[in-house]
Amino acid sequence: MNEFSKLKSLSSLKNQRKEEEKAFEQLKNVHPHLSHLRDSDILQFFGLKKREEIVGYKVLIQETPSSFDKNKGEGICLCNDSKGHGKFLYGTYDEAKEKNIALQQEQQIKLKVYACPTTNGWHLSKS
Ligand SMILES: [Zn+2]
Numbered sequence: 001m002n003e004f005s006k007l008k009s010l011s012s013l014k015n016q017r018k019e020e021e022k023a024f025e026q027l028k029n030v031h032p033h034l035s036h037l038r039d040s041d042i043l044q045f046f047g048l049k050k051r052e053e054i055v056g057y058k059v060l061i062q063e064t065p066s067s068f069d070k071n072k073g074e075g076i077c078l079c080n081d082s083k084g085h086g087k088f089l090y091g092t093y094d095e096a097k098e099k100n101i102a103l104q105q106e107q108q109i110k111l112k113v114y115a116c117p118t119t120n121g122w123h124l125s126k127s
Contacts, residue, residue: 023054030120031120033092033093033120045115046114077089077119079118087123088124090122091120093115099124100112109126111126
């Protein structure tokens with residue numbers, strides 16, 4: 001690798017990092033309940049494995065119409081499950097987690113708690 005391409009890849013890496021930082025900031029704005037979490041926890045909540053993926057995830061949120069705010073706190077959002085039915089929205093992470101534990105005990109299903117990409121709520125999902 002020559003000096004020029006080394007520099008070039010360095011600056012694109014820097015840009016990538018900047019994009020990621022911005023994405024985290026925006027996600028925290030949309031999901032205030034995430035703002036106290038570490039970046040790695042946030043990735044986990046959104047079901048992402050790599051930091052890079054947060055940039056694509058942010059795009060998803062940006063395309064979301066602002067009318068979603070109206071749904072806040074009403075227990076609904078526009079997320080659908082694999083059958084096209086609306087997903088149940090939990091108001092808090094703990095609520096979703098408790099339901100998850102209950103389901104696990106009653107029906108032997110273990111689900112994953114993740115943040116709804118469009119509201120301040122949480123969903124359960126088969127991982
Ligand atoms: Zn949702």
